[in-house]
Amino acid sequence: MSNLSDLQCAFCDHPLERVRYFCRQLLSADDMTVEQDYFRQKLRRHNHYLHGFGVVCGLSVEPAPDAAHPWQVRVCPGYAVAPQGDEILVPAPTLYDLATGAQQDEPCAPCPCPPVPNVGHDARQIVFLGARYSECSTRPVRLHPAGCGCDGCACDYSRIRDDFCLGTLCEIPDCYIKQAKIDLDLIQKLKAFKSAAGADIEAYANLVNSGANGAALFGAAGNFAVSSRVPALPVPACLYCADPWVILATIRLPANASMPITSGDIHFLHRRVLYSESALLWMALAA
Numbered sequence: 001m002s003n004l005s006d007l008q009c010a011f012c013d014h015p016l017e018r019v020r021y022f023c024r025q026l027l028s029a030d031d032m033t034v035e036q037d038y039f040r041q042k043l044r045r046h047n048h049y050l051h052g053f054g055v056v057c058g059l060s061v062e063p064a065p066d067a068a069h070p071w072q073v074r075v076c077p078g079y080a081v082a083p084q085g086d087e088i089l090v091p092a093p094t095l096y097d098l099a100t101g102a103q104q105d106e107p108c109a110p111c112p113c114p115p116v117p118n119v120g121h122d123a124r125q126i127v128f129l130g131a132r133y134s135e136c137s138t139r140p141v142r143l144h145p146a147g148c149g150c151d152g153c154a155c156d157y158s159r160i161r162d163d164f165c166l167g168t169l170c171e172i173p174d175c176y177i178k179q180a181k182i183d184l185d186l187i188q189k190l191k192a193f194k195s196a197a198g199a200d201i202e203a204y205a206n207l208v209n210s211g212a213n214g215a216a217l218f219g220a221a222g223n224f225a226v227s228s229r230v231p232a233l234p235v236p237a238c239l240y241c242a243d244p245w246v247i248l249a250t251i252r253l254p255a256n257a258s259m260p261i262t263s264g265d266i267h268f269l270h271r272r273v274l275y276s277e278s279a280l281l282w283m284a285l286a287a
Contacts, residue, residue, distance in 0.1 A: 004134050004165070004244075016041055044085030049238070053083040053175070053246060054274035061129055061249035061268075064095055065260035071098040071253065073129065073261060075166060080246045081274055083175040083239070086133035088164050088246060096166045098127065099257060103166050125253045128169040128270060130245035136163040167245065172270060175241035179272070182237050189234035247271055 018038040019031050047053075058078020065072050074095055080088040095104040137157035145154075250267045254260070275283070 003137070004132075046085070047081050047087070048083070048085035051081060052179070052239075052274055053081050053085075054272035055080045055246065055248065056274050056276060059090060059131070059248050061251075061266050063261045063263050063266065069095075069097045069099070070258060070260040072096065073098060073249075073251070073266070075129075075131070075248060080131060080248075082133055082246050083173070083179075083241045083243050084133075086244070087162070088131050088133050089162065090131070090164055094166065096129070098129070098168050098251065098253065098261070101168055124255055125170075127251050127253060128172060128247050129249045129251055130167050130169045130173070130247050132165050132167065132244040132246065134163045134165040136161040169245060169247070173243035173245050173247070175239070175243035176247065176270065176272065178241060179239055182239060186234060186236050193234060 016038050017034065019027075019035050056079045058076055059080060060076040060078070062074045062076065063072075064074035072095055074093050075090055076093055077090050079090075082088055096102070097104070137159070138161050139157060139159040140155045141158045143154045143156055247270050250270045251261070252265045252267075254262075254265065
């Protein structure tokens with residue numbers, strides 16, 4: 001059984017709570033769930049604010065049409081981080097039909113509320129293939145009977161597996177538009193910082209490297225030194241976004257439903273890449 005995560009957004013405005021343990025405490029399933037949610041929410045918030053969102057590796061999209069599914073594509077294995085901070089792992093190649101929204105080779109049941117494809121068959125409509133995090137209930141076990149034991153045949157799931165869900169989006173998620181504006185504003189501020197700092201940064205660096213004391217660096221008796229002329233680095237605005245989808249590819253659908261999709265119809269223009277620390281290091285060294 002598959003279901004979408006019921007975790008609250010990573011940027012909710014209320015503080016997190018964790019269980020405080022003490023002797024002779026009676027613990028319930030709710031306490032254990034709170035304990036799990038605390039650490040899961042911390043990780044999602046860490047991913048959301050510190051790393052951002054996008055495709056980290058893999059998740060290429062390839063045409064895979066057949067006679068029954070001319071608009072079928074294959075999503076290759078890979079890893080992504082969703083705007084809400086969830087991790088999305090596709091462990092094996094997965095087939096997806098853009099026309100019907102059917103996800104094949106799925107280990108769990110389909111997501112309960114996937115986006116319904118609203119594709120036309122008379123024009124080359126542009127859609128976006130997205131992936132989102134979901135959860136899959138697994139390993140049913142027999143419940144321990146209560147009371148007289150009359151309900152001894154009842155079962156429930158004992159595990160929750162991290163899962164993913166593919167969907168056909170007809171519009172770019174609002175989160176992508178908001179993040180693009182934040183990125184553009186940060187670039188402009190960084191350029192202004194670079195042009196305004198100039199020699200002051202070099203003079204400040206020389207003072208630091210020379211082992212200058214606090215008075216030389218920051219001024220004495222309320223008089224600021226050279227450090228006051230060095231502008232502060234800009235701080236990016238916080239992205240508050242409830243979109244769970246990560247765009248994997250931008251796809252121009254064939255002119256009619258019988259025409260198979262080709263590699264020329266699949267583009268990665270709107271794909272947002274989230275580079276790892278090692279990748280950023282090599283990019284900086286190569287620049």
